[in-house]
Amino acid sequence: MTEYERYLRTEELLALQKGPTERVCHDELAFQVVHQVEELWMKLALAELDRVPPLLDADRLIEAREIFQRVHVLMGLMGDQMRVLEAMSPRAYFTVRTALGRGSGQESPGFNALLACPPPLRASLKAALKRRGVKLLDLHRDPSAHPDLYGLTEAMVDFDEGFQRFRYRHLALVRRIIGGRTPSLKGAPAELLEHGVKQVFFPELWLVREALFRDFVPGPSLDGADDDPGGAH
Template sequence: MAENPPPPAAPLTYGTYLRVDDLLGLQRLSSDPPEHDELLFITIHQVYELWFKQILWELDRVVRLLATDDRARARHSLGRVRSIVKVLVSQLDVLETMTPLEFASFRAHLESGSGFQSAQFREVEFVLGLKDAAAVRRAEHDAARGRLQARLAAPSLWDALLAHLSRTGHPADPADDAAVEDALVELYRHDPDAAGLCESLVDLDEGLQEWRYRHVKMVERTIGAKMGTGGSAGAEYLRSTLRPAFPLLWSIRSRF
């Protein structure tokens, strides 16, 4: 007896391609009865994690492109990341529509959870060159620790830039900041295309610092000087992170 043919596969739709049902099932409120503003808080931070994933995807590509000296496409991807960072900043406008009382209505349900624990954002910092071995030890599970350990050992975007510049006529000892500064000053004066690549990094760095600053002010606006969730120092800690990822690209400004 012939077997019945398998039923035809369901056609791919917008919802099945994007797994919309799965996505919309991820916003699970901890408050009961539900506090209205908790959904906004969860949505904003889940979207941040999606953008962090995309930023890592793009920055890893930039590192690979610089390894092959594909400067034009590296700049294109850096421009995309800069545009994403603008979106990260604009999301704070939405989060700031939540008043201190509205946040307080569900804050206790966060328990020990804190944005300080975002492994993906630590990965972004590591890729940029802001590496911290202690962050690996603080990671909340083995998978995150493994990713961070790999990022800690891998060349950063800054490492990739200096290696690319060395291969294309601007050598400098990466361990000697003064030598790197001299090389950067010379390329800014004589190699506009290389200088444009460096300016793409400055654009990105400035955008990230803007996001950090806005994050500080949002936290101050929402919880003032209180401790952050998860035992962090809140706004005080965030102010300590207001530093550039590529300090030598900023320090050379006084030499022109």
């Protein structure tokens, strides 16, 4: 065994998929590999995001921004690799589905951990804004006043949007293979995935755009947009 194989533990890694005689169909290997790789990307993303709150608390904003930029790349990879399964026929998927038992992507540990990650990130951003004595809306009115802080918020939006794109790619794949009304293994139709696509990690970073809109087009407030989305108080 080479040093490369020992370091990456390739023997163990490549034994984690079913062997040729165990697969219920040819496409089961692609199905397993894609989902296992997704879990690895999410593990890496979570490890990176865990570093953000301490960095923000220490006002190391550039380093925190770089982490969000890396995680944004990971979100893109997660969405792009879904294309591997676009060649999977509905018949092949339903064949693999029988081997899943009651298992479902809704049980993904990485995915559920990502859904739970925003609160400490939002709290650290709010604290950073307060230390600077600037509200989020004022930051967007004059990005040049705090370019490092503004750049951080834009990197957070990139990550947020990247995760939404990943969820949309997953929804599109599900529709392509099983249709919109076919129930999942947990009994919920694929149409319910649309609700998740509309969810965001950092609502304040989206609402501030609507609030800024009223600086240029006066009129009645957009629902929720005039609420203070975070910052100094």
